[in-house]
Amino acid sequence: MMTEHPQRRTTRQRTAIGEFLAHAGDFRTAQQIHEQLRMGGDRVGLATVYRTLQSMAEGGEVDTVRTADGESAYRRCTTSGHHHHLVCRSCGRTEEIMAKAVEAWAATIAAQHGFTDVTHDVELYGLCARCGATSTR
Amino acid sequence: MMTEHPQRRTTRQRTAIGEFLAHAGDFRTAQQIHEQLRMGGDRVGLATVYRTLQSMAEGGEVDTVRTADGESAYRRCTTSGHHHHLVCRSCGRTEEIMAKAVEAWAATIAAQHGFTDVTHDVELYGLCARCGATSTR
DNA sequence: GTCTTCATGAGAATGATTATCGATCACAAC
DNA sequence: GTTGTGATCGATAATCATTCTCATGAAGAC
Numbered sequence: 359m360m361t362e363h364p365q366r367r368t369t370r371q372r373t374a375i376g377e378f379l380a381h382a383g384d385f386r387t388a389q390q391i392h393e394q395l396r397m398g399g400d401r402v403g404l405a406t407v408y409r410t411l412q413s414m415a416e417g418g419e420v421d422t423v424r425t426a427d428g429e430s431a432y433r434r435c436t437t438s439g440h441h442h443h444l445v446c447r448s449c450g451r452t453e454e455i456m457a458k459a460v461e462a463w464a465a466t467i468a469a470q471h472g473f474t475d476v477t478h479d480v481e482l483y484g485l486c487a488r489c490g491a492t493s494t495r
Numbered sequence: 496m497m498t499e500h501p502q503r504r505t506t507r508q509r510t511a512i513g514e515f516l517a518h519a520g521d522f523r524t525a526q527q528i529h530e531q532l533r534m535g536g537d538r539v540g541l542a543t544v545y546r547t548l549q550s551m552a553e554g555g556e557v558d559t560v561r562t563a564d565g566e567s568a569y570r571r572c573t574t575s576g577h578h579h580h581l582v583c584r585s586c587g588r589t590e591e592i593m594a595k596a597v598e599a600w601a602a603t604i605a606a607q608h609g610f611t612d613v614t615h616d617v618e619l620y621g622l623c624a625r626c627g628a629t630s631t632r
Numbered sequence: 633g634t635c636t637t638c639a640t641g642a643g644a645a646t647g648a649t650t651a652t653c654g655a656t657c658a659c660a661a662c
Numbered sequence: 663g664t665t666g667t668g669a670t671c672g673a674t675a676a677t678c679a680t681t682c683t684c685a686t687g688a689a690g691a692c
Binding site for chain 2: 424428430444446453455457459460463464467468471472473474475476477478479480481482483484485486487490
């Protein structure tokens with residue numbers, strides 16, 4: 359009744375990935391995580407990184423977004439529950455955003471068109487204050 | 496005086512892809528377009544499909560979205576200008592949506608966080624009225 | 633028709649993600 | 663501490679969408 363993850367073991371690798379994400383503030387791709395863990399001395403296989411991130415995403419422990427070129431990037435959620443992101447397209451800094459207004463809007467629109475079981479995907483991209491000053495886009 | 500695209504030739508292949516998109520109502524991936532053109536007797540290379548879609552996307556002639564597994568899908572815009580989509584995750588039917596409210600919201604949020612040059616990505620996914628009745632998700 | 637230049641396409645290359653599968657390790661029971 | 667068992671790991675091969683290469687073909691200008 360309380361075992362949500364019947365068989366989920368605590369391994370060195372999973373711990374390492376979890377801690378890495380806890381420190382990294384913003385989104386990282388599986389490849390980046392793999393490389394940086396290696397450089398940090400943690401010996402973790404690439405396949406394991408992918409597997410772990412996937413299961414963490416299923417469990418709602420991390421957020422997932424797609425980068426412009428189609429790669430998946432992951433981030434430890436700091437806000438529980440549903441939220442969106444404002445990502446700097448230059449430095450990757452990310453702000454988590456909650457907006458009831460958008461949720462309500464989405465629900466309304468969906469209903470108007472007869473859609474049910476609706477989810478949505480809302481991401482904002484821009485240049486953060488620091489990058490905006492120097493960027494050439 | 497009227498050549499908006501200095502060097503953009505009208506070829507059999509580009510015409511075929513354009514017409515295909517005009518008929519297809521919803522989003523199609525490059526692979527699908529390629530396969531279906533072939534089956535329809537049009538001899539078009541896969542690379543050409545990708546190239547053409549890319550240039551059409553740049554020119555704002557088609558919309559682009561990412562499917563759940565990271566593939567790009569394209570659709571002939573029926574609405575000019577900026578808009579969003581409401582996509583049925585079962586049958587792929589798509590509705591184009593315009594929402595000033597969301598635009599305004601995005602701009603406001605961005606400004607609050609000091610972000611500039613902001614774009615956004617808003618897609619709604621659900622089950623359309625027809626699919627909703629039978630689907631098991 | 634001729635010429636110049638862009639477009640095409642078959643196949644190779646790239647790069648992220650997933651699958652394979654024997655070796656290894658976590659952890660509960662003894 | 664030992665042991666048994668099954669989940670997990672990881673090196674590498676396999677997949678698969680997308681991009682690149684470059685010789686050949688076709689559009690448009692004259």
